[in-house]
Every structure is written in C-alpha cells, then in structure tokens.
Amino acid sequence: MYVNTQLPPELADAVSHLEEVARNAGLDFFPTIFELVDYNQLAEIASYGGFPTRYPHWKFGMEFDKISKSYEYGLSIIYEMVINNNPCYAYLLRANSMVYQKTVIAHVFGHCDFFKNNYYFSKTNRKMLDQMANHATFVRRAINEIGQDTVESFLDVCLSLENLIDITTPYRAPITATVKDGLGADQALHVSKIETKGYLDSYVNPKDFLAAQKDRMEKEQRRTKNFPENPERDVLKFLIDHAPVSSWQKKILEIIRDESYYFAPQGQTKILNEGWATYWHSMMMTRLSPLHESEIVDYCDHYAGVVAAAPGSINPYKIGVELLRHIERRWDRGQFGLEYLNCDDPKKRAEWDTKAGLGRKKIFEVRRFHNDLTFIDEFLDEDFCHQHKMFLYDYDRKTGKQIISSREFKPVKQKLLQQLTNFGQPIISVVDGNFKNRGELLLRHEHNGEDLKQDFTMETLRNIHKVWARPVYLETVIEEVKRRVSFDGKNHDIEKI
Amino acid sequence: MPNNMESDLNRFRKIVKGKIKQELRRFVANGELIGRQGKKSISIPLPRIDLPHFQFGNGEGGGVGQGQGEVGDEVGQGQGQPQPGKGEAGEGEGQHTLEVDVSLEELASLLSEELELPNIENKGKKNVENKKYKYTGIVNRGPESLRHFKKTYREALKRTISIGKYDPANPMVIPIKEDKRYRSYKIYNEPVANAVIVYMMDVSGSMGDEQKEIVRLTSFWLDTWLQSQYAGLERRYIIHDATAREVDQNTFYRTRESGGTLISSAYRMALKILEDHYPPQEWNVYLFHFSDGDNWSGNDTNECLKMLESDIMPRANLFCYGQVESRYGSGQFLRDLQKHFGENNPKLTLAQIKDRDAIMDALKTFLGKGK
Numbered sequence: 031m032y033v034n035t036q037l038p039p040e041l042a043d044a045v046s047h048l049e050e051v052a053r054n055a056g057l058d059f060f061p062t063i064f065e066l067v068d069y070n071q072l073a074e075i076a077s078y079g080g081f082p083t084r085y086p087h088w089k090f091g092m093e094f095d096k097i098s099k100s101y102e103y104g105l106s107i108i109y110e111m112v113i114n115n116n117p118c119y120a121y122l123l124r125a126n127s128m129v130y131q132k133t134v135i136a137h138v139f140g141h142c143d144f145f146k147n148n149y150y151f152s153k154t155n156r157k158m159l160d161q162m163a164n165h166a167t168f169v170r171r172a173i174n175e176i177g178q179d180t181v182e183s184f185l186d187v188c189l190s191l192e193n194l195i196d197i198t199t200p201y202r203a204p205i206t207a208t209v210k211d212g213l214g215a216d217q218a219l220h221v222s223k224i225e226t227k228g229y230l231d232s233y234v235n236p237k238d239f240l241a242a243q244k245d246r247m248e249k250e251q252r253r254t255k256n257f258p259e260n261p262e263r264d265v266l267k268f269l270i271d272h273a274p275v276s277s278w279q280k281k282i283l284e285i286i287r288d289e290s291y292y293f294a295p296q297g298q299t300k301i302l303n304e305g306w307a308t309y310w311h312s313m314m315m316t317r318l319s320p321l322h323e324s325e326i327v328d329y330c331d332h333y334a335g336v337v338a339a340a341p342g343s344i345n346p347y348k349i350g351v352e353l354l355r356h357i358e359r360r361w362d363r364g365q366f367g368l369e370y371l372n373c374d375d376p377k378k379r380a381e382w383d384t385k386a387g388l389g390r391k392k393i394f395e396v397r398r399f400h401n402d403l404t405f406i407d408e409f410l411d412e413d414f415c416h417q418h419k420m421f422l423y424d425y426d427r428k429t430g431k432q433i434i435s436s437r438e439f440k441p442v443k444q445k446l447l448q449q450l451t452n453f454g455q456p457i458i459s460v461v462d463g464n465f466k467n468r469g470e471l472l473l474r475h476e477h478n479g480e481d482l483k484q485d486f487t488m489e490t491l492r493n494i495h496k497v498w499a500r501p502v503y504l505e506t507v508i509e510e511v512k513r514r515v516s517f518d519g520k521n522h523d524i525e526k527i
Numbered sequence: 528m529p530n531n532m533e534s535d536l537n538r539f540r541k542i543v544k545g546k547i548k549q550e551l552r553r554f555v556a557n558g559e560l561i562g563r564q565g566k567k568s569i570s571i572p573l574p575r576i577d578l579p580h581f582q583f584g585n586g587e588g589g590g591v592g593q594g595q596g597e598v599g600d601e602v603g604q605g606q607g608q609p610q611p612g613k614g615e616a617g618e619g620e621g622q623h624t625l626e627v628d629v630s631l632e633e634l635a636s637l638l639s640e641e642l643e644l645p646n647i648e649n650k651g652k653k654n655v656e657n658k659k660y661k662y663t664g665i666v667n668r669g670p671e672s673l674r675h676f677k678k679t680y681r682e683a684l685k686r687t688i689s690i691g692k693y694d695p696a697n698p699m700v701i702p703i704k705e706d707k708r709y710r711s712y713k714i715y716n717e718p719v720a721n722a723v724i725v726y727m728m729d730v731s732g733s734m735g736d737e738q739k740e741i742v743r744l745t746s747f748w749l750d751t752w753l754q755s756q757y758a759g760l761e762r763r764y765i766i767h768d769a770t771a772r773e774v775d776q777n778t779f780y781r782t783r784e785s786g787g788t789l790i791s792s793a794y795r796m797a798l799k800i801l802e803d804h805y806p807p808q809e810w811n812v813y814l815f816h817f818s819d820g821d822n823w824s825g826n827d828t829n830e831c832l833k834m835l836e837s838d839i840m841p842r843a844n845l846f847c848y849g850q851v852e853s854r855y856g857s858g859q860f861l862r863d864l865q866k867h868f869g870e871n872n873p874k875l876t877l878a879q880i881k882d883r884d885a886i887m888d889a890l891k892t893f894l895g896k897g898k
Contacts (some may be wrong), residue, residue, distance in 0.1 A: 059711070074532045077532065086534060087538075088539040088576075089539075089578070091535035091538055091540070092539045092576060094535070094536055182538075184840060192580070193581065194581070224698075339594055344590075344591055344592065348593070386743030413812055418593055419590055420591060421596065422589065422592075431602075432589070433599060434597065434601040435589070455582065461864055463749075481583070483583065486581070486582060487579075490578075490579045493579065
C-alpha cells in the first residue's frame with residue numbers, strides 16, 4: 031500500500047465537511063480513504079487500474095508510458111481516481127488547486143455511493159485490493175519457478191481472452207447440476223402411460239403416440255449429451271474446467287477471469303456512474319455547500335471541460351448527468367405514467383406538471399437498479415435526443431470521412447443500445463466442446479449487425495488454440511455471409527456454412 | 528512505493544525494441560527515415576502492442592455523436608478535452624500508434640546488433656581534440672557583461688528576507704556586491720573529425736531513378752553507422768559519367784546525367800581530394816563507389832585497377848564497390864575487380880545490390896570487416 035499520507039489540514043477539513051454534506055444529502059458509502067499523490071504516482075496507480083499491487087505484466091508498463099507521455103505533452107490529465115473496495119480508496123493529485131480538490135472529493139463520494147448501492151456492483155468482491163495482491167503473489171511465484179518468458183506468454187494468451195465472460199453470471203442463481211447419475215438408461219427412457227383399464231389402454235395410449243414419445247425422449251437425451259449442455263458464454267470458465275492445462279496455467283486463467291468479472295460492472299455502468307458522480311459534485315459545489323465566489327469561475331471552467339461534448343463520440347459524463355437531470359425534472363413534474371405517455375400534444379406534454387415532486391426519489395432508484403443499457407433504454411426519449419442534438423454518423427466510403435447520417439430518434443437510440451450491449455463486447459459462446467466428435471472446440475458469435483475485426487479474430491483463435499490444444503472454430507458472419515473461421519495449430523481457414 | 532512499474536515498463540520497452548528490430552528491415556528498405564535526417568532523433572510511429580481480442584471491427588462502423596451539423600455533414604474531430612479519468616481498467620482505447628523516439632545513435636546500435644557489425648578499429652591521431660567553451664556554470668565573481676540577472680535578484684531577495692527587511696507591501700530588493708552571480712564557462716574537449724567518406728556515384732544514362740534510390744538508402748545507412756563510430760566525420764561526394772565532378776550532398780542524390788561511363792575519372796578525382804586534404808596517417812578513409820558496372824572500355828577498366836592498387840587502396844581503410852542492377856542488366860566491372868584483387872582482399876569489399884531488399888546484405892558485406 032502507498033504511504034498513508036496524512037492529508038494537509040485544509041484538505042482533511044474539506045474531506046470531512048463534504049462527507050457530512052454528502053451523507054446529509056442521502057448518499058451512502060463505505061468509509062473512503064483519500065491519499066495525496068503526485069502525478070507520477072497517480073499515473074502509476076492508474077496504469078494498474080487503480081490497484082497498487084498487480085501481477086507483473088508489460089501491459090501495465092505500456093499503459094504507464096501512454097499516460098505519462100500524454101501528461102508530458104499536455105494531451106490529457108487524470109484528476110482523480112477511486113476504486114471500488116471496502117474501504118474505498120481515492121487518490122487526489124497534489125498539484126490540483128483547492129477548488130479542484132473539493133470538486134474531486136465531491137465527485138468521489140458520488141462514485142463511492144454508486145459502488146455501494148448499485149445492483150451491478152453488489153456481487154463484486156469488496157476486498158479486491160487484497161485479492162489483487164494475492165493474484166500478484168501467485169504470478170510472481172510462478173515466474174520464479176517457471177520463468178518469466180513462459181508465464182508472460184501465457185498471460186498474453188489469457189489477456190487476449192479476458193472479455194470472454196458471461197456478464198450475467200453473477201446475477202443468476204447458480205445452476206445446480208441436475209441429478210442424472212444413478213438412474214438407469216432404461217428408466218430414463220420410460221414413457222409414462224396414462225393409467226386406465228386394460229381394454230382401453232390401446233386407445234388411451236396409442237402405440238404410435240408412445241413410439242413418438244420415446245423417440246422424442248431419446249432425442250432429448252442425445253441433446254442433453256451435448257457438451258456443454260447449453261451454449262456457454264463464460265468461455266473462460268469452460269476452458270478452466272475442460273482445457274488440458276497445467277495447474278499453474280489453470281490458476282492464471284482463473285485470476286484473469288476473476289479480475290474480468292470484477293471490472294465488468296464498471297464497463298456496464300460507465301454512463302450512469304459518471305453521470306451520478308457528476309450530478310452530485312455539481313449539486314454539492316453549487317447548492318449544498320456552495321463554493322466561495324472567488325472559486326466559482328474556476329469551478330465552472332473545470333465543469334465545462336468535464337461535460338464538453340466531442341462531436342465524434344458520446345461523453346458519458348455529459349449524457350449521464352443530463353439524463354439524470356432529465357429524469358429528475360420529469361418525475362418532479364409528474365411526467366410519467368400511462369396518461370403522460372399517451373399524450374400526443376407536444377405543448378401539453380411540455381407544460382405537463384402535476385407537482386409530483388418525485389424526482390430525487392426516482393434518481394436514487396435509477397442508481398440502484400440500472401446499468402447503462404437499461405438506463406438508456408428506459409429513459410432516453412425523443413425529447414432528450416433532440417434537445418441534446420444527438421446524431422448518428424457513418425463512414426462514407428466515397429469521401430473516406432465520417433458523415434452525419436441521421437438525426438432520427440430511433441436509429442440513434444438503436445445504435446447507442448447496440449454499442450452498450452454486453453458492455454460493448456461481442457457475444458461469444460462455446461457451442462460444442464467435442465466438435466466433429468474429435469474434441470475440437472466450436473464457438474459461436476451472435477452477430478448483431480457488426481462484424482468482428484478480422485485479423486484480431488484470427489489471432490485470438492490462435493490463442494484459444496494454445497489453451498485448448500485442439501483445432502478451434504468460430505461461427506460468425508463476415509460481410510453478411512455465415513462463415514466458420516478456424517485454426518488447427520498451423521493454418522487458418524475460412525469456410526462458408 | 529512499489530517498484531514494479533519500473534520492471535513492467537522496462538519489459539514493455541524491451542518488447543517494443545524487439546519490435547523495432549523486426550521492423551528495421553522494413554525501415555531500411557523503404558527509407559522512411561531519411562526525410563528527417565537533419566534532426567538528432569527520429570520519431571518512429573510504433574504500433575501499440577495490441578493484444579488481440581474478439582472485438583468489433585473499427586473505422587467504418589460509425590457511431591453516435593452529439594453536436595451541431597446537418598445530415599450529410601462531416602463529423603468534426605473533437606479536440607481532446609482534459610477530463611477527469613476514473614479508475615477503470617481497460618478504458619480509453621485512444622490512438623493506436625505510439626511514437627517512440629529513437630536517436631540516430633540508438634538506431635545505429637540497433638543496426639549493428641541486427642547486422643552483427645564489429646566496431647571499427649580506429650587509426651590515426653586519436654587524441655587530437657579541439658577545445659570548446661560552454662557557458663553552463665554560475666560563479667559569484669565575473670565581468671558585468673556576464674551577470675545573471677535572475678539569480679542575482681534571487682540572492683538579493685533571499686538576503687533581504689533573512690535579515691528581516693523584506694516588506695511585502697513594498698517589495699523593494701536591491702542587490703549588493705555579494706548577491707551578484709555570473710555565468711561561467713567550462714571547457715569541453717571535442718574530438719576533431721578524423722574520418723572521411725568519399726561517395727562516388729555513376730550517373731550515366733543507364734542509372735535510373737530506382738538505382739539512385741538504392742544508392743541513396745545505402746549511403747544513408749552507411750552514414751548512420753560510421754557516424755556512430757567516429758566523433759567527427761567528413762563527407763565528400765563525387766558524381767561521374769564520362770567526366771567526374773565534386774558536388775554537395777543534395778546534388779549527389781538528385782542529379783540525373785546522361786552519357787557514357789568512365790570510371791577512372793571518378794577515381795582520379797577521389798585520389799586528388801585525398802592527396803590534397805586527407806593524409807592517410809591522420810585520417811580514416813572510406814570510399815564507396817556505386818555504379819551499374821557498365822564501363823566504357825576495357826582500357827579504362829585497366830586504368831582503374833591500376834589506380835586502385837597503387838594509389839587509392841594504400842590510403843584507404845576500406846574501398847567498397849556496390850553494383851546496382853540497371854534496366855540493362857549489370858555490367859562487367861564487378862567481375863573485373865574480383866578477378867584482379869581476388870576474393871579476400873582485406874581492403875576491398877564488393878556487393879551486388881539487386882533491389883531494395885538486398886540493401887541490408889550489402890551493408891553487412893561492406894561493414895562486416897570492421898575496418
């Protein structure tokens with residue numbers, strides 16, 4: 031752990047004051063520890079994803095190189111960082127002015143509240159700091175025993191598969207294996223008859239019906255013999271359970287999977303989480319604990335930078351905070367329910383106000399139950415889309431430029447939802463672990479309109495092959511044709527199916 | 528403070544360096560670097576090492592944006608605003624190339640690693656050095672013309688504060704004699720130039736643009752390598768067809784002449800330059816001659832051989848002849864040299880440069896002797 035910095039008195043005061051303000055406003059968070067670091071340290075922590083102890087790997091070095099270079103050349107600055115843990119750890123940049131520090135502290139409390147209360151974070155490990163350190167220890171030991179090059183190459187392989195998890199897993203009841211053993215095969219195939227008097231039997235239970243039933247059950251049984259029984263989206267789990275890897279490799283796969291699941295909720299709630307934190311820092315700085323008049327211009331300048339809209343992308347801070355305010359306004363004025371939704375008169379809609387005053391309550395509810403996908407799906411309406419000048423753009427082959435292609439509500443929202451589905455990752459599942467009855471691995475990509483990046487697909491297949499050690503296949507769609515891409519250890523192949 | 532970052536960073540740099548090494552052949556062949564020769568270091572855009580994932584194809588996909596503009600307008604590229612980041616691993620795709628600065632020296636050492644070049648045995652006066660003055664230090668005595676204004680006032684301010692006379696309301700600071708600070712120089716020894724390269728190129732009609740480009744690329748890498756070996760390096764350029772003339776670097780690379788080829792004219796000129804300016808006891812002399820080998824007549828070839836043997840070779844560390852293949856095929860001169868001097872002459876290296884890909888091998892042949 032970093033040296034537990036004793037915060038300078040004025041910062042310590044600001045922290046305890048803002049904490050009180052936040053709690054009074056209804057925010058609820060784990061104890062939060064602030065540390066004061068210089069930019070180099072912050073860049074270092076940021077490169078490690080917020081955790082001071084991670085397993086050794088060059089990708090962190092690369093990240094550090096990028097972050098510190100961007101800082102040196104003034105391209106981007108990280109002001110603040112906070113990690114989801116109990117207690118929460120947050121880092122303040124020493125060089126920031128007092129106004130920024132206060133803003134950042136307020137922002138951090140917003141995040142901490144979100145971490146603690148949002149449903150999607152509810153299954154994350156709150157002792158991840160320790161867990162990450164344990165992972166690091168294991169990897170270091172493996173390196174000492176087996177050698178850096180070997181372990182690192184295997185880490186490269188695992189990291190290339192890190193997004194192949196099933197983000198719904200933590201929120202489902204664990205599927206208990208159905209008891210099949212112990213039952214004889216005959217018994218399993220027993221077709222139950224309706225009990226009746228003997229002479230009626232052939233009428234009540236006609237022979238061909240029984241035969242059809244038996245046939246169906248046999249088919250079903252054959253189907254359940256599929257391996258895996260149902261397509262498995264947690265590809266990493268499948269590999270851990272069934273791939274022929276040695277114990278240290280298995281453990282490393284588990285580590286990567288574990289960390290992926292830890293980070294997944296952050297990928298799923300970027301917009302809502304940032305929106306929530308921005309909503310609260312703005313609320314605290316301007317209403318609940320207003321800044322001094324000498325500070326307000328600096329604050330506004332900073333805020334403008336945070337919520338600036340870059341034309342080619344969606345700024346999660348901006349969309350998040352605006353959508354939350356939009357919701358608050360609607361619920362304050364009672365703009366919800368069947369009557370409101372069925373109202374077609376724009377003037378009436380605009381002036382709709384039942385003085386319901388439920389806005390604050392509603393956004394607290396939103397922060398508890400939603401992720402980005404459901405948040406956008408449920409609340410981004412046509413009014414909001416036009417008000418915030420959202421548009422859809424596409425690549426224009428003729429000019430080679432990105433061109434605004436539509437300002438219609440439907441396609442914009444559809445694209446946005448598509449981008450947020452499965453935290454922006456393609457949905458890939460294991461369909462058959464005994465493909466062609468030769469122990470080969472068949473994966474399937476659920477194609478939702480966008481193709482996979484082809485060269486990467488090839489390379490990733492190669493990496494899966496390194497784990498599975500038998501030929502691997504991926505069913506996907508390339509330029510609107512269904513295809514099966516494969517790698518058999520030597521050659522790549524693409525065939526039509 | 529964990530020190531892990533340092534080792535992760537080193538690991539990354541090492542991998543990147545390996546990447547440079549693999550890419551080197553490509554750089555050598557397509558001459559991306561030469562345009563920036565003037566600078567001390569070169570930015571090499573490096574692919575960020577991307578671990579492959581199953582991911583959506585990018586670039587043409589389009590997306591959702593926000594802001595002004597009509598349907599059909601181009602999406603403006605947003606200026607990156609500094610934004611508060613947050614501890615979320617894997618966020619921030621950002622740019623896909625990374626510029627890594629490699630100085631020419633580093634490049635040369637990479638080159639030598641790749642080609643396994645031996646270091647050159649220096650000869651001549653090793654210890655001849657020039658003195659050079661550089662103003663880098665600060666002292667408290669000196670001429671007023673060298674007074675360091677800022678440092679002087681800083682001293683004065685320090686003194687005023689320490690004796691308690693500083694008044695923030697009326698911040699007057701007056702330096703006295705003890706406060707004054709002056710710039711001072713240090714003497715640096717600078718080795719004088721002790722190597723000379725004479726580049727000779729055949730610019731007769733049969734040498735096309737592609738051939739010149741090959742010469743250009745080869746010379747660049749020769750230069751880079753020799754530069755790393757000698758503190759000072761002089762270059763002379765000679766072009767020739769039936770007659771020879773000395774030119775500057777620029778002309779050397781750009782001229783296109785026509786006419787016949789008399790190689791002896793170039794050698795005569797080179798010899799004259801060496802005799803006039805570069806006594807062999809003090810100078811390491813390198814001669815590189817590039818031609819398509821189509822000499823005008825056998826008589827001239829004989830004259831060349833004689834000149835090489837009796838006058839030029841004794842003065843030179845190395846004489847290299849690179850024969851490029853022109854549209855008309857390659858000439859006889861390479862074989863003549865080979866026949867006359869034999870395969871293993873210590874001072875002569877011969878290389879045939881068929882195309883760009885052969886440049887690396889030519890470099891290895893030229894410099895592999897460590898002369």
